[in-house]
Amino acid sequence: MPTPNALLEIAATVARRAAALALQRRRDGVEVAASKSTITDIVTRADRESEDLIRSALAAARPRDGFLGEESGGDAGSSGLTWVVDPIDGTVNYFYDIPAWAVSVAVVEGDPDPASWRTLAGAVVNPVTGEVFTAAAGGGARLNGEPIRVNEGVGLPLALVGTGFGYDPEIRRKQAAFVTELIPQVRDIRRIGAASLDLCSVACGRLDAYYERGLNPWDHAAGALIAQEAGARLGGLGDAPAGRELLLAAAPDLFEELDPLVQRYYRNWDRPSSGEVVS
Numbered sequence: 001m002p003t004p005n006a007l008l009e010i011a012a013t014v015a016r017r018a019a020a021l022a023l024q025r026r027r028d029g030v031e032v033a034a035s036k037s038t039i040t041d042i043v044t045r046a047d048r049e050s051e052d053l054i055r056s057a058l059a060a061a062r063p064r065d066g067f068l069g070e071e072s073g074g075d076a077g078s079s080g081l082t083w084v085v086d087p088i089d090g091t092v093n094y095f096y097d098i099p100a101w102a103v104s105v106a107v108v109e110g111d112p113d114p115a116s117w118r119t120l121a122g123a124v125v126n127p128v129t130g131e132v133f134t135a136a137a138g139g140g141a142r143l144n145g146e147p148i149r150v151n152e153g154v155g156l157p158l159a160l161v162g163t164g165f166g167y168d169p170e171i172r173r174k175q176a177a178f179v180t181e182l183i184p185q186v187r188d189i190r191r192i193g194a195a196s197l198d199l200c201s202v203a204c205g206r207l208d209a210y211y212e213r214g215l216n217p218w219d220h221a222a223g224a225l226i227a228q229e230a231g232a233r234l235g236g237l238g239d240a241p242a243g244r245e246l247l248l249a250a251a252p253d254l255f256e257e258l259d260p261l262v263q264r265y266y267r268n269w270d271r272p273s274s275g276e277v278v279s
Contacts, residue, residue, distance in 0.1 A: 001080075003136075004120045004121050004136035004137045004138065004139060005121075005136045005139060007081075007107045007120050007121040007136070008121035008122075008123065008134055008135070008136040008139075010058070010061050010062065010107075010121075011083075011105040011106065011107060011121050011122060011123040011134075011222070012105075012123040012125075012132060012134050013057075014053075014054050014057045014058060014061075014105055015054075015103045015104070015105040015123040015124070015125045015132075016123075016125055016132065017053060017054075017057065018050045018051075018053050018054045018087060018103045018105075018125075019050075019102070019103040019125040019126075019127035020127060021046070021049060021050055021053055022046050022049075022050045022087070022088055022094070022101075022103060022127065023127040023128065025044075025045070025046035025049065026046065026094060026097065030044050030046065030094065030095050030097075031044060031045045031046075032044055032045075032095070043071065043091065044088070044091060044094065044095065046087075046088060046094070047070070047071050047087050047088045047091060048071050048072075048087075049087075050087035050088055050103060051069045051070065051071045051072055051085060051087035052072075054069070054083075054085050054087060054103075054105060055067055055069060055072065055085070058083050062079070062081070062083070064077050064078045064079040065077040065079050065081045065082060065083055065107070066079075066081065066082035066083070066112060067082065067083050067085070068082055068083070068084045068085070068112045068217060068218065069084075069085040069086075069087065069218065070085070070086050070087060070216065070218045071087060074112060080109060080110070081107055081108070081109055081120070082107070082108050082111075082112040082117075083105065083106070083107050084105075084106045084107070084108055084112060084217055084218050084221035084222075085104065085105050085106075085218055086102075086103070086104040086196060086218040086219060087103060088101055088102075088103065089101060089102050089103070089104050089124075089194045089195060089196045089197070089218075089219060090102060090192075090193050090194030090196075090197065092193060093193045093194060098193070099126070099128035099129060100126070100128075100192050100193055100194055100197055101126070101128070101193075101194055101197075102124050102125055102126045102127075102194055102196050102197050102200075103124070103125045103127070104122070104123075104124045104196040104218065104219075104221065104222040104223065105122065105123050105124075105222060106119055106121065106122035106123075106221035106222035106225060107119070107120050107121050107122075108120065108221060112217060113217070114217050114220070114221070114241055114242065114243040114244075115240065115241050115243055118137070119137065119221060119222075119224065119225040120136065120137050121134075121135065121136045121137065121225070122134070122135055122221060122222025122223070122224075122225040122226055123222060124196045124197065124199075124200050124222050124223055124226060126197060130144075131143060131144060132144055132145075133148075133200040133203065133204075133222075133223075133226050134226070135203075135222075135225045135226040135228075135229035135230075136229075137225065137229075138229075139229065140229050140230070141203050141225075141226045141227070141229035141230035143200075143203075143204050148203050148204040148205070148230050149203075149204075149205070149230050149231050150202055150203060150205060150208075150227070150230050150231040150232045150250070150251045151205045151208050151251060152231070152251045152253065153251075153253065154208045154251065154253075154254055155254070155257065156185060156186060156254065156257040156258060157185065157186065157187065158186075158187050158208075159186045159187055159208040159209055159250075159254055159257075159258070160186070160187050160188055160189075160190060160207055160208050160209075161182070161186050161187075161188075161189050161190070161207065161208065161209045161210065161211070161258070162189070162190045162191070162192060162198040162201060162202070162207040162209070162210040162211075163175070163179065163189060163190075163191060163198075163210065163211055163212055164191060164192075164193065164195060164198065164212040164214075164215075165191065166213075166214045171213075171214065174269065175213065177265075178262075178265045178266075181261075181265065182261060185261070187208075190207065195210075195212060195215055195219040195220055195223060195247075196219065196220070196222060196223040197223070198210040198212075198223070199220060199223030199224055199226060199227045199232075199249055200223055200226050200227070202227045202230070202232050202249050202250065203223075203226045203227045203229075203230035203232065204230070208250060208251070208254055209248070209249065209250035209251075209254055209255070209258055210227075210247075210248070210249050210250070211246070211247065211248040211249070211258070211262050212246075212247055213244075213245060213246050213247075213266060213269070214244060215243070215244060215247055216244065217243075220242065220247055224242060224247070224249070227249045231251060231252075232249045232250060232251060232255075233249070233250060233251070233252045233255040234247065234248065234249045235247075235248050235255065235259060236248075237263070237266055237267065238263070238267065245266070245269075246262065246266050248262050
């Protein structure tokens with residue numbers, strides 16, 4: 001079994017290469033290839049090219065490993081390791097040339113399921129800003145090679161909290177209802193549009209906390225490790241690990257304040273309602 005640091009070197013190298021390709025394609029002009037869950041959930045040709053590059057590079061470096069990517073799905077491996085990849089996280093930002101999108105590459109041990117995997121290494125690269133966020137299990141988190149740490153000692157009223165929204169209109173309505181409840185209790189709320197960068201923003205102190213429902217494994221595999229290695233506590237719905245039903249990340253003291261509010265709303269997510277916020 002390779003060390004987490006050795007795997008991180010592969011992840012960061014491949015992510016940088018894919019980020020350079022995606023940035024060049026952005027400069028050339030973006031072409032929408034398809035839509036997925038809704039007409040607003042787009043895929044660009046650069047998404048597919050980026051994932052193809054990553055997949056080929058990883059197959060050459062680690063031919064026995066599995067792969068799980070947003071655009072091309074998954075293939076099982078025989079090594080016990082799986083690479084979890086988002087070739088362009090924040091595709092709508094990418095489409096509009098908003099400089100908040102990234103390439104995310106992580107490698108996990110065990111089944112490619114956030115409920116059971118152990119993330120060994122991850123890299124998130126924003127090629128527009130030139131920022132490379134990295135972490136190896138047990139080795140701390142870094143931004144362009146320099147150690148980073150979450151903000152500590154921030155109470156809920158002074159917390160800057162990030163979140164995101166799904167593509168389905170009804171899901172957005174429910175998510176917006178909770179924002180309405182939460183925003184009077186915190187400093188402010190930010191919606192950046194790329195989960196990997198939101199988690200890295202918690203890691204380096206640009207956000208105090210981040211929560212979202214509906215994330216896919218590739219959205220958070222690398223960013224969650226980077227946040228954890230920077231000192232964040234992560235949790236999901238109830239006692240479950242962070243995953244599709246809920247992901248919350250914050251410094252441990254702020255997590256204790258924010259988690260009950262998030263849990264109270266999201267545990268009632270599937271109940272029929274008249275549009276009123278659960279209290």
